[in-house]
Amino acid sequence: MSQNAFDQKKQHILSEIQSDSLDLSPKGTIDELCWPIMNLINSHADMVTTSSCSGRLSVFVEGQKLHNEVLKSGGKGEGGKWLFVSHNQNEVRNWIQRLSEPIHWVSEPDNSQLDPTSRLILYKFEPFILHVKCRSFHIASQLFNTAMSCGFRESGIGSNNIVAVRINIKLDVPIGYLDQETRELRFFVSPAYIKLIDEMTLAKYNENARKMQELLKKIDSQVITISEQGSVDKQPAESKEERRQRKRREGLLRQQQAS
Amino acid sequence: MSQNAFDQKKQHILSEIQSDSLDLSPKGTIDELCWPIMNLINSHADMVTTSSCSGRLSVFVEGQKLHNEVLKSGGKGEGGKWLFVSHNQNEVRNWIQRLSEPIHWVSEPDNSQLDPTSRLILYKFEPFILHVKCRSFHIASQLFNTAMSCGFRESGIGSNNIVAVRINIKLDVPIGYLDQETRELRFFVSPAYIKLIDEMTLAKYNENARKMQELLKKIDSQVITISEQGSVDKQPAESKEERRQRKRREGLLRQQQAS
Numbered sequence: 415m416s417q418n419a420f421d422q423k424k425q426h427i428l429s430e431i432q433s434d435s436l437d438l439s440p441k442g443t444i445d446e447l448c449w450p451i452m453n454l455i456n457s458h459a460d461m462v463t464t465s466s467c468s469g470r471l472s473v474f475v476e477g478q479k480l481h482n483e484v485l486k487s488g489g490k491g492e493g494g495k496w497l498f499v500s501h502n503q504n505e506v507r508n509w510i511q512r513l514s515e516p517i518h519w520v521s522e523p524d525n526s527q528l529d530p531t532s533r534l535i536l537y538k539f540e541p542f543i544l545h546v547k548c549r550s551f552h553i554a555s556q557l558f559n560t561a562m563s564c565g566f567r568e569s570g571i572g573s574n575n576i577v578a579v580r581i582n583i584k585l586d587v588p589i590g591y592l593d594q595e596t597r598e599l600r601f602f603v604s605p606a607y608i609k610l611i612d613e614m615t616l617a618k619y620n621e622n623a624r625k626m627q628e629l630l631k632k633i634d635s636q637v638i639t640i641s642e643q644g645s646v647d648k649q650p651a652e653s654k655e656e657r658r659q660r661k662r663r664e665g666l667l668r669q670q671q672a673s
Numbered sequence: 674m675s676q677n678a679f680d681q682k683k684q685h686i687l688s689e690i691q692s693d694s695l696d697l698s699p700k701g702t703i704d705e706l707c708w709p710i711m712n713l714i715n716s717h718a719d720m721v722t723t724s725s726c727s728g729r730l731s732v733f734v735e736g737q738k739l740h741n742e743v744l745k746s747g748g749k750g751e752g753g754k755w756l757f758v759s760h761n762q763n764e765v766r767n768w769i770q771r772l773s774e775p776i777h778w779v780s781e782p783d784n785s786q787l788d789p790t791s792r793l794i795l796y797k798f799e800p801f802i803l804h805v806k807c808r809s810f811h812i813a814s815q816l817f818n819t820a821m822s823c824g825f826r827e828s829g830i831g832s833n834n835i836v837a838v839r840i841n842i843k844l845d846v847p848i849g850y851l852d853q854e855t856r857e858l859r860f861f862v863s864p865a866y867i868k869l870i871d872e873m874t875l876a877k878y879n880e881n882a883r884k885m886q887e888l889l890k891k892i893d894s895q896v897i898t899i900s901e902q903g904s905v906d907k908q909p910a911e912s913k914e915e916r917r918q919r920k921r922r923e924g925l926l927r928q929q930q931a932s
Contacts (some may be wrong), residue, residue, distance in 0.1 A: 525872075602869075
């Protein structure tokens with residue numbers, strides 16, 4: 415991609431972000447927790463964020479299982495049904511009250527009723543994920559190395575210098591099934607078990623937020639600042655105040671360009 | 674890395690693989706299911722496998738939770754304790770009988786006894802993962818694109834042209850805790866629930882094996898064959914028999930070099 419093509423692509427993505435239409439998740443908008451990292455990355459001339467999720471809890475009924483299907487990351491499968499999806503950790507402890515359908519608690523799975531075609535109800539926590547398109551492989555490598563160094567060990571560089579930033583803080587638990595005759599949701603774990611996994615999810619949200627904070631700092635110090643300075647030896651470092659002023663100028667400029 | 678340095682590294686890795694000392698997993702040897710993909714990749718002059726796992730079930734007691742810790746992929750954490758680890762799907766249905774300690778079944782979590790410092794017992798299925806060092810970014814990209822195209826959507830290229838091939842077929846379930854006073858293992862899910870997740874694990878093993886088979890075929894057709902032909906137009910394709918004979922010659926040559 416020529417420099418010009420990258421700049422055009424970046425300009426297009428930034429205007430979409432500003433009009434809040436970028437995200438294709440069920441929620442449809444960009445998560446608040448992602449904004450600081452996105453703004454920092456997008457302040458650099460050679461990077462642009464293409465998708466993000468700050469982390470989420472989802473509960474869903476699996477779709478029909480087809481022979482060759484592998485569920486996509488976080489996907490519910492063809493014909494599956496979301497029962498609950500939220501990026502907001504304040505909604506974790508009372509998600510059951512928010513369901514639109516009643517739950518039938520059964521004490522444990524009746525394995526004589528279940529088989530490989532049963533449609534299970536799954537409870538998933540998925541952590542922060544971010545995709546960043548970079549102008550060059552050089553800058554993609556810098557971002558990749560920074561992400562790996564603060565624990566985002568499942569990161570990788572893909573086609574077209576797009577870096578996927580991923581971490582392994584997950585939870586993936588079967589909690590019930592859809593009775594295909596009565597269409598009832600049957601939970602085969604106890605309310606106490608749900609409470610336990612809700613608390614685990616909250617701990618994972620916190621860990622996730624802490625790792626995002628660490629990533630933000632390291633991207634600033636290891637990618638943005640170093641890259642702006644060219645080489646640390648060549649130019650004196652910008653002071654915090656100079657940097658803040660420049661960022662404001664750049665932000666205003668972007669707003670003007672986008673309007 | 675110069676071509677020569679890559680060749681030296683590859684030679685070194687191949688001799689380690691042949692002496693069965695490469696793998697640092699608890700099991701310590703290379704999984705049987707990985708050999709076809711590894712042999713295929715290592716038959717190509719520009720790629721060498723650096724680590725692999727065919728997929729595994731593990732059950733472990735979490736380690737102490739430290740403030741800044743993020744568990745590594747599959748890790749049990751500092752001070753954690755493996756209860757069961759196996760790459761063999763024939764051991765899934767009776768893993769409980771293989772434990773060296775008795776289990777105390779409690780019907781559900783007593784959340785008044787549990788807090789964030791509790792050491793939970795976790796049940797995990799992790800799928801096939803493979804790392805491949807490539808001579809050039811060009812060949813790394815080919816391998817990456819091939820992996821993505823057959824569903825290994827969490828793959829990525831890292832430093833030094835090392836491709837990580839990853840797929841999202843996981844299970845990550847809390848099933849009990851270690852009573853820190855009595856040192857007893859207490860399971861707060863039912864035997865029927867364990868049976869259910871064991872069956873899910875077996876289904877995931879099968880899906881995992883099917884995806885590995887698909888990957889093997891596509892690496893052969895999209896990376897190995899095309900790359901050997903240079904361009905499809907320039908040379909006639911090798912017949913299956915010619916290919917088999919060449920592979921055997923190359924394999925013998927490698928064995929002689931390594932001995």
